[in-house]
Amino acid sequence: MRAKPIFGKHQLVPGEQRVFTSDNFSLGVKRTKEGWVLLYQPDTENGPDFSEGEYFHTGKSNSLHIIPALPEKPLVFKGSRLHVSTGQKLTFFLTIPLSVQVYFSKVQQENLLKEYSVTRLSDTWFGEVFNGEPAFALGQDFTMSPEEKETTGMEAVCPVVIYNNSPGVLEVQRLIIRCENMTLHQNEGSIITSSLLVEYKGKDVISSASYHYSKIFHGEKPEILARPRNETSRNLLNINFHFIRNIYKHEL
Amino acid sequence: MNFNWSEYLNADTLEKFIKVLIILAAGITIIYLIAFIVNKLLPARWSRQRKMIINRIIQYTGFIILFFVVISEMNINLAALFGAAGVIGLVIGVASQTSIGNIVSGFFLVSEKSFEIGDIIRLGDKTGTVFSVDLLSVKIRTFDNLLIRVPNQTVISTELTNLTRFPIRRVDIQVSVAYKEDLTRVKTIIENVTGSNPLCLDEPNPLIIFQSFGASGIDILVGVWAERSNFLTVKNSVFQQIKEAFDKENIEIPFPHISLYKGEATGPFPVEVQQKADPPERI
Numbered sequence: 387m388r389a390k391p392i393f394g395k396h397q398l399v400p401g402e403q404r405v406f407t408s409d410n411f412s413l414g415v416k417r418t419k420e421g422w423v424l425l426y427q428p429d430t431e432n433g434p435d436f437s438e439g440e441y442f443h444t445g446k447s448n449s450l451h452i453i454p455a456l457p458e459k460p461l462v463f464k465g466s467r468l469h470v471s472t473g474q475k476l477t478f479f480l481t482i483p484l485s486v487q488v489y490f491s492k493v494q495q496e497n498l499l500k501e502y503s504v505t506r507l508s509d510t511w512f513g514e515v516f517n518g519e520p521a522f523a524l525g526q527d528f529t530m531s532p533e534e535k536e537t538t539g540m541e542a543v544c545p546v547v548i549y550n551n552s553p554g555v556l557e558v559q560r561l562i563i564r565c566e567n568m569t570l571h572q573n574e575g576s577i578i579t580s581s582l583l584v585e586y587k588g589k590d591v592i593s594s595a596s597y598h599y600s601k602i603f604h605g606e607k608p609e610i611l612a613r614p615r616n617e618t619s620r621n622l623l624n625i626n627f628h629f630i631r632n633i634y635k636h637e638l
Numbered sequence: 639m640n641f642n643w644s645e646y647l648n649a650d651t652l653e654k655f656i657k658v659l660i661i662l663a664a665g666i667t668i669i670y671l672i673a674f675i676v677n678k679l680l681p682a683r684w685s686r687q688r689k690m691i692i693n694r695i696i697q698y699t700g701f702i703i704l705f706f707v708v709i710s711e712m713n714i715n716l717a718a719l720f721g722a723a724g725v726i727g728l729v730i731g732v733a734s735q736t737s738i739g740n741i742v743s744g745f746f747l748v749s750e751k752s753f754e755i756g757d758i759i760r761l762g763d764k765t766g767t768v769f770s771v772d773l774l775s776v777k778i779r780t781f782d783n784l785l786i787r788v789p790n791q792t793v794i795s796t797e798l799t800n801l802t803r804f805p806i807r808r809v810d811i812q813v814s815v816a817y818k819e820d821l822t823r824v825k826t827i828i829e830n831v832t833g834s835n836p837l838c839l840d841e842p843n844p845l846i847i848f849q850s851f852g853a854s855g856i857d858i859l860v861g862v863w864a865e866r867s868n869f870l871t872v873k874n875s876v877f878q879q880i881k882e883a884f885d886k887e888n889i890e891i892p893f894p895h896i897s898l899y900k901g902e903a904t905g906p907f908p909v910e911v912q913q914k915a916d917p918p919e920r921i
Contacts, residue, residue, distance in 0.1 A: 462841070508833075509865065510840035516804050520865055523840040560841075634845055 392539075393611060396450045405434060406452060409538040411486060411504045413452070420445055422490060424500055442499045447491035453612050454577060455485045455501065456542070456565035457522050462512050463546075464526040465558030470550040470586070478528045480544040481537055482565065482579060483507065487612075504540050512562050513628055521562060532576070532603075542570060542577040545603040552588040560628040566616040567597045571608035578604055580614075584626050593626045658708055665707065669700030687754040687771060694773070736791070740774040743790035747771065753800045760799040761788060806839060807866050809873045813880060814855040816890035821848060821856065827887055831879045832862050837872050839863040855892035 392406040398417035405428060406413045414425035414434035421443040428434030463480060470476045483505035489497045507522035529535045532543050544563065550556045561584070568580040580597040581604075587593055599608075673696045680689050731738070748771065753759050757768050759778065766780035776793050778786045801807070815824050825846055832844040845861035860880070864872035884891055 506836050508836045508840050509838070509868075511806055511842065511863065515806055515842060515863075518805070520805070630841075634843075 392452050393454055394452065396452065397448050398450060399448055403434070403436065405430060409504075409540045411502070411540055413486070413488070413502070414439065415450060415488075417448060417450075422450065422499060424488060426502055440500070442490070444490045444497075444499070449491050451487075451489040451493050453487045453489065453493060454540075454542070454570055455487045455612055456482060456568055456570065456579065456615070457485060457503070457507060458501075458566070458615065460512065460519065460521040461507070461524040461563040461565055462510050462521045463524045463528070463558075463561045463563060465528070465561055466526065468528070468548075468558040470548055470556040470558065472550055472553060472555065475547060475549045477545065477547045478530055479532050479534075480524060480528055480546060480563070481535060482524070482542045482544050482563075484540050484542055484570075484577070486540075512560060513625065518628075519562075519624070524563070532578075537576070539577075542579050544568075544579040545581040545600070547581065547583045549583070549585045551585050552591075554588070556586050556627075558627070559630050562624075562626055562628070564595070564597070564616075567614050569597075569599070569610060569614055570612040571599070571604045572611050573605040573608040577611060578608070586627060589629065592624075595626045654712060658711055661708060661711060662704070665700070665704040669697055669704065672700065673697055685754050686756060687748070690755065690771070691748060736789075737774060740790040743794040744771070744773055746794055747776070747790055752798060753803070757803065758801040760801060761793060762796050764788070765801070802866050805866060806842075806863050807869055808842075808845070808861045808863050809869060809876065811860045811862075811873065811877055811880070812849075813858045813860055814852060814892055815858065815884070816855050816892045817851075819856070819889055823887070824858070824889060827883050827889065828858070828860055828880060831876065831883050832860070835862075835872070835875055835879060837864055837868045838876065839865070854894045855890075 392408045392411075392413075396404070396406075396415075398404060398415065400417050400419045403414065403416035406415065407430070412427050412430065414423075414428035414436065416423040416425075416434075416436045416439070418441070421441055423436045423439040423441050425434050425436055425439035428439075461482065468476065468478070486502045486504060488499045488501075490499055491497050507524070510521050510523040511518050512521045513519060527535075528546075532545070537543060546561070546563070548556070548558065548561075563582060565579065568582075571578045571580075581600040582595065582597055584593055584595045597614075673693050676696055677689055677693055680692065753768055755768050755771060758766065759768055761778065764778060764780065764786055766778040766784075766786065769777040769779040769785060771777075775787045775789050778788060780786060813828070815821075828846055829844070832838045838844065839862070842863050844863070845859065847859040847861075849857040849859050851857075860876070862872060862876055881891070883889075
């Protein structure tokens with residue numbers, strides 16, 4: 387696992403241009419007198435053609451921040467191969483594709499120039515058709531240890547802990563991961579999201595979820611790469627598990 | 639006939655008139671000011687319709703109060719006015735039956751919450767965005783930017799479809815393939831198309847139903863789910879991708895055709911090819 391050094395603060399003087407590349411992401415940046423030209427996926431063989439780029443008039447600051455970000459919608463993990471017995475705690479790891487945010491001067495919302503989704507995840511729906519919420523589909527792949535799967539510089543590892551505090555066996559069908567509440571940490575070259583701890587209390591009881599820092603997963607002194615998009619925790623009161631029903635049973 | 643104008647046009651009347659004008663100006667300003675302030679204070683999460691109703695209640699109540707203040711300022715005898723109101727009310731009641739029906743229907747509409755301002759509704763053969771819900775009518779802005787006024791009574795008595803009530807919608811597309819095609823292969827191709835389109839929701843699963851043995855081919859219903867804001871994009875892209883995938887895989891999309899038979903059920907209709915006669919020579 388490794389994190390490419392494109393993330394962080396960069397200084398470009400007027401007239402200077404640079405191409406930042408990491409795995410399948412490439413961004414051409416040109417500093418003008420009072421702004422920036424950004425060119426997504428530039429032609430690296432013949433050199434970037436900045437006349438096709440987008441211009442942002444921002445002022446005199448020569449600082450540019452390239453920051454990793456988690457997807458803007460929650461993610462739905464299809465865990466239909468996972469079963470957790472009563473009183474058991476299951477820990478597994480997911481791989482989440484990252485987006486890239488570009489800020490000028492300082493990392494603050496009003497200074498965001500552009501956000502690039504490097505991997506387009508498929509749209510999905512979490513919950514019932516009349517009251518669920520939009521999300522991205524994360525698929526069903528998981529690993530039991532973070533070392534099992536090599537991640538790219540454009541992916542983050544998400545540790546998930548499910549504690550089954552219900553009287554029956556939990557068959558994880560759909561689990562929502564609210565990445566807007568997650569922080570991105572960097573530890574020994576890996577990008578790791580906040581750890582998700584979900585306590586399952588039964589089908590008819592709302593389970594509790596928390597997103598937090600854990601010394602086991604994030605190390606002693608991890609560097610914070612990106613803060614959560616949403617600092618409030620009101621959305622954590624929503625459902626975390628969804629159990630699939632055949633909605634076409636009565637289709638005529 | 640001697641009409642004594644001085645009895646009505648005197649300093650006293652003028653003073654009353656100016657007073658009434660000031661009361662009206664101040665009253666109207668205060669009513670709109672209160673409505674504005676209340677509107678600002680209402681929680682942002684409340685719907686536009688709820689805010690509009692509260693706004694209207696404030697305005698109508700304010701105007702009724704203002705009416706009585708002006709009447710009393712003009713020293714009009716309210717008892718006599720109410721006495722006459724019986725007769726006047728009867729006349730007005732008969733004359734404004736439809737309007738009153740619309741007002742009452744308006745209350746039912748608002749309390750029923752079938753739609754709100756900003757929703758897209760289909761009412762009879764009209765489809766558009768709800769522009770406003772007023773005392774007498776609902777105004778709809780159509781997609782070609784026309785404003786349609788539908789009386790509340792009509793809205794209540796007509797079948798209404800709210801297209802944006804729920805956050806996701808199913809996009810239904812009718813596809814037809816030739817009888818010779820392998821349906822398992824056709825189904826797989828459609829599944830691949832819906833699976834590869836990122837705007838088609840992964841869940842609920844797309845619906846693929848072989849509907850009927852049609853006149854020219856086998857009719858298939860493809861239903862994919864999409865967020866309501868992506869409805870048209872998904873409809874167009876899936877339609878286009880199915881056509882492209884069928885062309886690539888040589889799946890025939892049939893068009894209406896007729897087979898002719900002569901006498902027996904499956905015997906072909908005899909066709910004789912004749913050489914075209916030469917055109918007459920020009921002289």
